[in-house]
Amino acid sequence: MRAVVAGAGIGGLTTALALHAAGHEVEVFEAAREILPLGVGINLLPHAAKILADLGLLDDLVARGVATRELVYFNRLGQRIWAEPRGVLAGHAAPQISLPRGVLQSVLLEAAIARLGADRVVCNRRLAGLSQDERQVTGRFVSAEGETSRPSADILVAADGIHSFARAAFYPDEGPPTYSGRILWRATTWAAPFLTGASMIMAGHQDQKFVAYPIGAPRADGLQQINWIAELRIAQSLRREDWNRRGALEDFLPRFQDWRFDWLDVPGLIEGANAVYEYPMVDRDPLSRWSHGRVTLLGDAAHPMYPIGSNGASQAIIDARALAQAFGA
Numbered sequence: 001m002r003a004v005v006a007g008a009g010i011g012g013l014t015t016a017l018a019l020h021a022a023g024h025e026v027e028v029f030e031a032a033r034e035i036l037p038l039g040v041g042i043n044l045l046p047h048a049a050k051i052l053a054d055l056g057l058l059d060d061l062v063a064r065g066v067a068t069r070e071l072v073y074f075n076r077l078g079q080r081i082w083a084e085p086r087g088v089l090a091g092h093a094a095p096q097i098s099l100p101r102g103v104l105q106s107v108l109l110e111a112a113i114a115r116l117g118a119d120r121v122v123c124n125r126r127l128a129g130l131s132q133d134e135r136q137v138t139g140r141f142v143s144a145e146g147e148t149s150r151p152s153a154d155i156l157v158a159a160d161g162i163h164s165f166a167r168a169a170f171y172p173d174e175g176p177p178t179y180s181g182r183i184l185w186r187a188t189t190w191a192a193p194f195l196t197g198a199s200m201i202m203a204g205h206q207d208q209k210f211v212a213y214p215i216g217a218p219r220a221d222g223l224q225q226i227n228w229i230a231e232l233r234i235a236q237s238l239r240r241e242d243w244n245r246r247g248a249l250e251d252f253l254p255r256f257q258d259w260r261f262d263w264l265d266v267p268g269l270i271e272g273a274n275a276v277y278e279y280p281m282v283d284r285d286p287l288s289r290w291s292h293g294r295v296t297l298l299g300d301a302a303h304p305m306y307p308i309g310s311n312g313a314s315q316a317i318i319d320a321r322a323l324a325q326a327f328g329a
């Protein structure tokens, strides 16, 4: 079978690798001119790590990230409420891995180029049209300069993210994603390791929360790259969701100013970041179907999730394997 994948994000690249491993021919088209290692930290839960282990990528991911040991909850005063082991320490077959999203995407991209061939991952081609009949599907991919590619295949997988072209084509009346009433500010900071050095923490409550976890081994000076997310309930989000939108410290730091715990200096961590990104928590209502003939949506295009609780990437990876297994069957 021949497959075309739109989008070289986490879901699209994993789909390409899973379909290739199952013996199919795959070509990936990505809208961005260049695939840059963007994003801050991301978490892979054991069920997703196991799928990437089966694709032969686990050692590389663990070496470049952190096998998370525990998840610990604290209240807004920094008092410990609950802790639980994670990954293999919780009895799973694979670890939970915390790592920079850019590293995850790079590992998937390098594997895709090595296995599919460099000419099979095509950048600067945005999905802009679809047509299908009983024999094949053809995607229309357009470059920033207006050049067009029209690959045909047996199936087309639209892994084109939260602002999916394909989803809007099938559901033109859906409108923008639904705002949850909460905004996230996300960043990484080089800081002293806290707790076990491989702990994920969540402090606070529904309306004001701080999440932090390391995403790599400490460097020579002992500092470790800590990913953090400050979350506040804000009645209205005025800005469209964009993973690369810069945030401003004055919008949220004052609310965390007294969160100085003996095990973590929250305002110190916030002030130590190079760049802070603002993202409104949004999702969409479930669709009645993801697949239309020879085309299916996958990952955030199919079921965008709040980027908390390690959901987005892990679910997209499960989709990839489910699709490859379904074609195998």
Ligand SMILES: Cc1cc2nc3c(=O)[nH]c(=O)nc-3n(C[C@H](O)[C@H](O)[C@H](O)COP(=O)(O)OP(=O)(O)OC[C@H]3O[C@@H](n4cnc5c(N)ncnc54)[C@H](O)[C@@H]3O)c2cc1C
Binding pocket: 006, 007, 008, 009, 010, 011, 012, 029, 030, 031, 032, 038, 039, 040, 041, 042, 043, 101, 125, 126, 127, 128, 159, 160, 161, 162, 163, 164, 165, 186, 243, 244, 298, 299, 300, 301, 307, 312, 313, 314, 316
């Ligand atoms: C730049 C960026 C930074 C992110 N940072 C974080 C982060 O720090 N933490 C976190 O938890 N999650 C982050 N995410 C989201 C996270 O990667 C996804 O929620 C999750 O991995 C699901 O993956 P996905 O493949 O469905 O979507 P994504 O990983 O979002 O990938 C979608 C891909 O499709 C491409 N694309 C979009 N439209 C088209 C089109 N019409 N034609 C072809 N290609 C198209 C995009 O450029 C992107 O590469 C980020 C996503 C992006 C794009």
